[in-house]
Amino acid sequence: MTAPAIELKGISKAFGPVQANKDISISVQPGTIHGIIGENGAGKSTLMSILYGFYKADAGEIFIKGQKTLIPDSQAAISAGIGMVFQHFKLVENFTVLENIILGAEDGRLLRPSLAKARKELKHLAEEYELNVDPDALIENLSVGHQQRVEILKALYRQADILILDEPTGVLTPAEADQLFRILDRLREEGKTIILITHKLREIMEITDTVSVMRRGQMTATVKTSDTSPQELAELMVGRKVLLRVDKKPATPGEVVLEVENLRVIDDKGVERVKGIDLTVRAGEIVGIAGVAGNGQSELLEVLGGFAEGTGTIRMNGTEIPLSGLGADGQARREAGICHVPEDRQREGLIMDYTAWENTVFGYHRNPEYQSGILMDNAAIQTEAEAKMERFDVRPPDPKLAAKNFSGGNQQKIVLAREIERNPDLLLVGQPTRGVDIGAIEFIHQQIVNLRDQGKAILLVSVELDEILSLSDRIAVMFDGHIMGERSPDQTDEKELGLMMAGITQEPEGDLAKVVDQQFALQEQEREGEANG
Amino acid sequence: EPALIFDLGGKFDKSFNEAAYNGAARWAGEHGTSFREIELQSEAQREQALRRFAEAGNNPIVMTGFAFGNVLSEVAPDYPDTKFAIIDMVVDAPNVRSVVFNEHEGSYLVGMMAAMASKTGTVGFIGGMDIPLIRKFACGYVQGVKAVNPDATVIQNMTGTTPAAWNDPVKGSELTKAQISQGADVVYAAAGGTGVGVLQTAADEGILSIGVDSNQNYLHSGKVLTSMMKRVDNAVYEAMKEGDNLDMGIYVMGVANGGIDYALDQHNEALVTGPMKREVDKAKEAISSGALSVHDYMSDNTCPVE
Amino acid sequence: MDKMPQWADVVLIPLISLILAAILSALVILAIGENPIDAFNLMVQGALMRSAGWGYTLYYATNFMFTGLAVAVAFHARMFNIGGEGQAMLGGLGVALACLYIPWPHWSLAIIGATVGAALFGAAWAYIPAILQARRGSHIVITTIMFNFIAAGVLNYLLVNMLRPVGAMDPATAKFPEATHLPTFRDMFSTADNIMFRGAPANVTFFIAIAACVLVWYLIWRTRLGYEIRAFGHSESAAKYAGISPVRITVIAMLISGALAGLMSINTTMGESERLILNSTEGAGFIGIAVALMGRSHPFGVFLAAILFGFLYQGGAELALWTNIPRELIVVIQALVILFTGALDNMVRMPLEKLFLALRRRDA
Amino acid sequence: MDFLTIIQILDSTIRLATPLLLACLAGLYSERAGIFDIGLEGKMLFAAFFSAAIAYSTGSVWLGLLAGIASSLVLSVVHGLASITFRGNQLISGVAINFLAAGMTVLVAQDWFKQGGRTPSLPDEARFGPITFPFADALENVPILGPIYSELLSGHSLLVYVAFACVPLTWWVLFRTRFGLRLRAVGENPAAVDTAGVSVVGLRYAAVMICGVLCGIAGAYLATALQAGFVKDMTAGRGFIALAALIFAKWRPWYALSATLLFGFLQAIALRYQNIELGNFVIPVQFMDILPYILTVVILAGFVGRAIPPRAGGEPYVKER
């Protein structure tokens, strides 16, 4: 038997008082894909960052291909042939793809030769692995999927033969994810070793050879993928039985709550992102909006939530509400009975430096029940926050902790607790479970369904087709600022939705994913043209 | 032990405060004793310094600068046994000697010399800040220039409006260069530390400059036409010398009693020609005798000539 | 879970940092040939052991509290208001106009008028940079720097040409009427046979400054507006999501900041000089930046930092009075205090944190 | 306004802009690497003093220049320690450095020279003299081009040419070299640099040091080229104006040149035309004095959009909370 490609022995790491990794040992065979799963905050990213030299372990040893290797910094990891795609990409946003690729791997002091060489090499890699990106595009203008390609290219350019991917599919559409897995397959065939962190059991089952489960900083099990089942993995992970499908009764739609007519949105770069949308949401139903990221869903939510401006008509319970100017802000929307779980909890939904209790009234801080005279009634807010956190099982249940100290899933629960407990007529939900572990997903989905069952209207935007399919009572697909069509979840499937998301309403020939990809490239070109023009 | 309080500009401003220091140092040297001194850092310290010195028994207490006027008139009555001398301001109290200078007279004299030394008929004035005292300097200077050459042009500039205006030699330099380019070939600086830049640039560019307050001729030997001397040193020296017997009341120091003069020494004797010296000395006499009266800007806030 | 007990964070670290700054200052004093222990004694004696010394210390501290709070409030909205100096200058103008042109019957009414004048003028001077930042994106750091220069020019013009009494040498306004003179500490605390705070300029404004600290604390941590200001300061995108208007918060925060800076001039102009003089701010606007940074933008921190700086100012004056140490030594000591307590505090914190963690591990 | 006047005003513009330009480029390196620096003023002042002091004591302007650079570097190290090694607040550190320089220069000057916080005047050989271009005198009378060549371009001190040469050099370093790429990256996203295997700390120190060198030259220019010696506080706020210019220039080298030239030009105009009469109304000198600042605000409000600083600017790079 050959030496394992990677062997970690007794790795421990503490961040101040937090023990993120406790005496972890793991070994990965060359030419395999090894999955790691675990709840939010279990210590997966930390462990991988140690392997990549980003953090220094407090204790433990690393063996690469049987050799004991010291990895004090990322330089050492790179020379040991390790590449890593972080959960939060490490790209320079206003640099071009090419510049990001060569950063730290330049040949010589001058840029020009390095760039020329990288351009050639990139073309080569792109052909070999179907990793097409425009080498001269700025990162900030790329979709998340393309940004991820850049990260992978970065690793390949450095000739990594051990590749770590930390939650790579959290931000991808199914088609993009499929494509990524084909690339990973390919790399495995070439003998490269891959470590894949994910929350999605389906992916684990689909592509990995072995899988390790982490809980609270410790490695609880390592099993052959073929010997296990999603159910078993979920239980290992969370420590209890988990429902993998949403348990929901058929909907009983009532009155129309939200009516959108001919909505148009132009973003601050002057690009029209929403191109005339008509949409209704009724009481007691969940309308899901599917679509590839960047097709105007974000803008739709932003306008409905009142923090971007648009044109057209919106009626809420029959009353028209303004789309721009006075009365078109988050405050007014909340008064009209619209609550909003934003797509980006860290940039929008929460003030990361505020305590949890302060965050539980964010956006509602002007409500009379939180005032006492000219001051805010902090005592009342805290008591209420405590109860909310309890009901939503936020861990740790400490309202005085700053939001940034909660894990992603728990942060999302704080936002949901705030918005759902308002009992709104209409709830806007964007990407409710992005980067959230299975246990928490189950809970969040349940809350959304409960709200619907109380007769509230819900508009859900998600790039997870799974999520859309299992939660929605009606599905609208957005493409290029238009709604391509509506489907009922039991009349459609992933395949059809995937095609609609690519702007195609008929069965095409050839490989679905490829078409989607081509479409996306086209679409991006077009948008660039618009942006430049 | 006498005490000396410097104004915010600080002891070594190369002109006014430094002259006061030199006077005190001369007295201390001659009498083999010492004196207390303080450089103020803030407005509020004026009163503090006065009271602390008075309470510590320092006598007399000499201070430089008109800004002490207000405070002194409040503090002096509290210490009837202490004698105060204030320079550049009149304070009406039985235990205060007020020494004021006729800077306009001295400026008049150096203005005459500037006009006589100028070949272009254009001379310059650079003040630190647009405040009444500096206008007084400027007004006397312009009168002197016009007295010699009624057609002469006087370019007047002020350095700035913030306290940095008194310590910005670079700006002084640029102003000088700007004046040179407009034809000035003699410049008179009344701008504290900024004046260092004026004199330097004048020397670098080969035109003449006029120093202020102390004798600054030595700074660029052979290139400083003269200095308008305000004998603050004498005033301080006198006050300290008289000590306990200090006479109270208002002392006007002017050309007549040698309190104001122009500087003539080995550094500028080559520059001051015979006729020039004759003319100026004539004016000096006329001023002393009262035959010639130089208008004081402060008397009515206007200047008869531009 | 914290890495350190709170007392260590709040008391121990600043204390060690101050000691380090003191040691370095002592070295500097040694280097210029003076005795650091004597110097330190002199400073403490002069600033803290006499009531008049306190009177000066608190007078300076009053200025720094106002400008420190001004900078702190803007900081909470993530704006760097370097314009305290100019706003305070204009505040002085407001005070002067209120005192000179309105016949107040009693100081207690006059101080209300002066407060309004100072706050209004200070806020007005902050308004233009604020609105330019909010609407046109003009960087507030540049515009407030520029407005400091502009304020100096405007004040210079007004004092020399309009407000100066005829024949006066000083570029300053006339003395304010008797009725507007504020009670000093001496008036307030002296008894017939025990004169306290003799000659010291500290006056009732000190209590206004304390009130301002308390009010700012309430404003920032207890009111809706403060909640919104801090939210905006932490994340503009989140603020927008919550329906908090960036323009409104930018402008309001700067108005409050400018008003606070303006209030400083009650102390200097009405309380001390009793007339408006040319350079009445004397850089207190800039010291305010250091005070706010050292006080971590918290009113209580600002209060302590202001007292510390007041002590340095007054102690420095005493040094200059009785020794030959140049007044710039105090500037150096201030610099070292700012450096060690403000910028280098991690130098102390990092090892301490390790120490406490190790202690805790051993206990556990 | 005749042609010669224009030339003279432009000439003055160049002199006034040079220290601003050097300080602005200094700030550019530092801030592009993510280290904000409001201590430019202090570093210039420090360098101005030490360059003058050493030039005076040794009689060599070159040793003076070196001393100026070295002293400015000392402050850079302090700033680096505070903001890079100990991850302190960069603004506080900058404020402290300004105070430190303001106090130390006078204290040391008084200790060394006993002239009240200034250095003695430098003799000519301890100063940077003007450099006259070949044929400058001969060509002086050629119309238009003559004065431009001999008055405007020729006759500045060496450091002026150094400053102007620094602009294309800076552009080239930032945008054409490996070092520049990494430097810009570390100001935008230090984690990207770190994970690419390059030392964030090393890069940031390098940037802060370059900043020190340029501030050192700027200070030496003030004290040994423009002036002949040090006077306390002689930088008179130029560090802050340079900072304003840097924001104005949106952290780009060529823009920095334009911004500082603009500031210099506005000042030159204000100095030249202090007393303008419009009919019977004399514009007060105070107005002309503040005109550059008013114009800056107007330009900023009217023509220059939002300036976006380097994204990681001002934030210490902390991996582990």
Ligand SMILES: Nc1ncnc2c1ncn2[C@@H]1O[C@H](COP(=O)(O)OP(=O)(O)OP(=O)(O)O)[C@@H](O)[C@H]1O
């Ligand atoms: N840089 C850091 N400084 C301090 N604590 C950290 C840091 N990074 C992670 N932690 C803490 O360490 C623990 C493990 O975090 P880690 O990111 O490894 O979890 P994870 O398993 O990747 O979670 P997720 O699924 O949410 O990505 C968490 O409690 C986290 O708060």
Ligand SMILES: Nc1ncnc2c1ncn2[C@@H]1O[C@H](COP(=O)(O)OP(=O)(O)OP(=O)(O)O)[C@@H](O)[C@H]1O
């Ligand atoms: N001007 C543009 N040119 C090219 N692509 C663009 C442009 N603007 C946006 N995009 C693409 O859209 C992507 C995401 O945009 P946006 O956040 O608005 O989409 P979304 O539909 O809300 O999806 P998600 O919320 O999942 O990101 C960007 O990352 C980018 O790839």
Ligand SMILES: [Mg+2]
């Ligand atoms: Mg993770």
Ligand SMILES: [Mg+2]
């Ligand atoms: Mg989006």
